[in-house]
Amino acid sequence: MITExxxxxxxxxxxxxxxxxxxxxxxxxxxxxxxRSALIENGNVKVEITxxxxxxxxxxxxxxxxxxxxxxxxxxxxxxLILHPAWTTDWITPRGRKALEDYGIAAPLEAEADxxxxxxxxxxxxxxxxxxxxxxxxxxxxxxxCKAQFQCDDCHEPFDYFKCLK
Amino acid sequence: MKQELxxxxxxxxxxxxxxxxxxxxxxxHGPTLxxxxxxxxxxxxxxxxxxxxxxxxxxxxxxxxTEDDIAMLRKEREYVNVxxxxxxxxxxxxxxxxxxxxxxxxxxFLSELEKSKDLTLSAIAKKCIKEVxxxxxxxxxxxxxxxxxxxxxxxxxxxxxxxxxxxxxxxFHQTEADIAMVSEGIGVDVTKxxxxxxxxxxxxxxxxxLEIPESKYFQxxxxxxxxxxxxxxxxxxxxxxxxxYPNMEW
Numbered sequence: 001m002i003t004e005x006x007x008x009x010x011x012x013x014x015x016x017x018x019x020x021x022x023x024x025x026x027x028x029x030x031x032x033x034x035x036r037s038a039l040i041e042n043g044n045v046k047v048e049i050t051x052x053x054x055x056x057x058x059x060x061x062x063x064x065x066x067x068x069x070x071x072x073x074x075x076x077x078x079x080x081l082i083l084h085p086a087w088t089t090d091w092i093t094p095r096g097r098k099a100l101e102d103y104g105i106a107a108p109l110e111a112e113a114d115x116x117x118x119x120x121x122x123x124x125x126x127x128x129x130x131x132x133x134x135x136x137x138x139x140x141x142x143x144x145x146c147k148a149q150f151q152c153d154d155c156h157e158p159f160d161y162f163k164c165l166k
Numbered sequence: 167m168k169q170e171l172x173x174x175x176x177x178x179x180x181x182x183x184x185x186x187x188x189x190x191x192x193x194x195h196g197p198t199l200x201x202x203x204x205x206x207x208x209x210x211x212x213x214x215x216x217x218x219x220x221x222x223x224x225x226x227x228x229x230x231x232t233e234d235d236i237a238m239l240r241k242e243r244e245y246v247n248v249x250x251x252x253x254x255x256x257x258x259x260x261x262x263x264x265x266x267x268x269x270x271x272x273x274x275f276l277s278e279l280e281k282s283k284d285l286t287l288s289a290i291a292k293k294c295i296k297e298v299x300x301x302x303x304x305x306x307x308x309x310x311x312x313x314x315x316x317x318x319x320x321x322x323x324x325x326x327x328x329x330x331x332x333x334x335x336x337x338f339h340q341t342e343a344d345i346a347m348v349s350e351g352i353g354v355d356v357t358k359x360x361x362x363x364x365x366x367x368x369x370x371x372x373x374x375x376l377e378i379p380e381s382k383y384f385q386x387x388x389x390x391x392x393x394x395x396x397x398x399x400x401x402x403x404x405x406x407x408x409x410x411y412p413n414m415e416w
Contacts, residue, residue, distance in 0.1 A: 055210035145297075
């Protein structure tokens with residue numbers, strides 16, 4: 001994996017960590033990896049965020065929420081949406097992956113494993129309810145652009161799987 | 167150069183806009199809940215991609231036009247999408263055949279656009295290609311499933327492939343903007359994508375136990391703004407709000 005540069009002023013980390021993804025409220029935007037840079041210049045903050053998927057409708061809300069959080073901390077801010085480097089699920093932090101699992105969304109597997117499960121060839125995705133890997137793909141597209149629909153064949157619960165994006 | 171780059175971006179983005187609108191028509195009307203959600207997810211990806219292209223085009227135009235103006239305020243003859251993407255959702259076989267025939271082209275196109283000297287276009291391509299891989303996986307899966315399925319599903323898929331085949335050649339026609347942008351190292355030479363396209367499409371059709379159409383007659387015109395009858399109806403719906411309440415904003 002290529003390490004992509006993330007440039008965030010350490011004074012802002014705590015403030016930005018309180019902003020969450022509106023569609024997955026347990027996941028902070030910092031753990032999601034969508035904040036690429038946040039720097040203070042003459043008392044103003046310039047934040048660069050990158051979308052998970054091009055059509056992700058949450059980006060506008062995330063931008064507004066960042067502005068609001070920074071304002072409460074006494075900063076005016078400017079948000080810029082950048083496309084390069086393109087977001088990847090590798091940027092979700094270990095804490096973010098755990099938050100996803102606790103919330104009932106299976107975290108993304110490695111790219112090759114992801115292909116196997118999305119072609120229904122291997123059963124590798126762990127059910128976030130009972131922990132079984134006896135799960136099957138229902139549809140490659142789920143409730144949001146970033147997820148696929150799965151069902152557990154042991155506890156029979158349907159659940160979302162966060163698709164690998166590389 | 168500026169005008170040609172603008173035209174070039176529209177040539178890319180209009181395909182995604184019109185196909186996105188076609189798929190969006192299935193919201194609440196897909197054959198099953200899962201396929202309905204899948205088609206509208208793909209639609210959402212395409213619209214997201216279109217926004218990136220049109221925002222860039224608006225910046226290049228630099229005359230106050232916005233991404234919404236470009237999407238909504240053009241006349242039929244000013245849309246330069248290929249004829250393939252405006253074809254209607256006749257049945258699910260047509261919807262998937264149209265998707266597959268476009269996705270294979272789209273993937274090949276984006277993998278070349280990634281190398282563009284224009285850094286914005288290259289960044290958009292790198293973003294989009296990740297999403298389009300999922301689209302192609304979905305549509306080729308359905309070609310195989312319906313083609314190598316029941317007698318009825320096979321007949322319907324074969325009919326859809328035969329009918330839509332006539333629109334595939336246009337994908338590889340160069341426009342004036344194409345030629346200008348290729349010479350600048352910005353654009354993709356689509357003529358070079360053709361052999362690889364048919365090779366891959368034919369492989370999938372064979373796996374799906376479908377026959378490869380033999381027709382040598384192809385339709386064209388979309389890239390010059392000369393469309394099939396279907397586009398007018400599509401635009402009527404797409405532009406409804408702007409026609410009814412001119413200049414309205416969200």
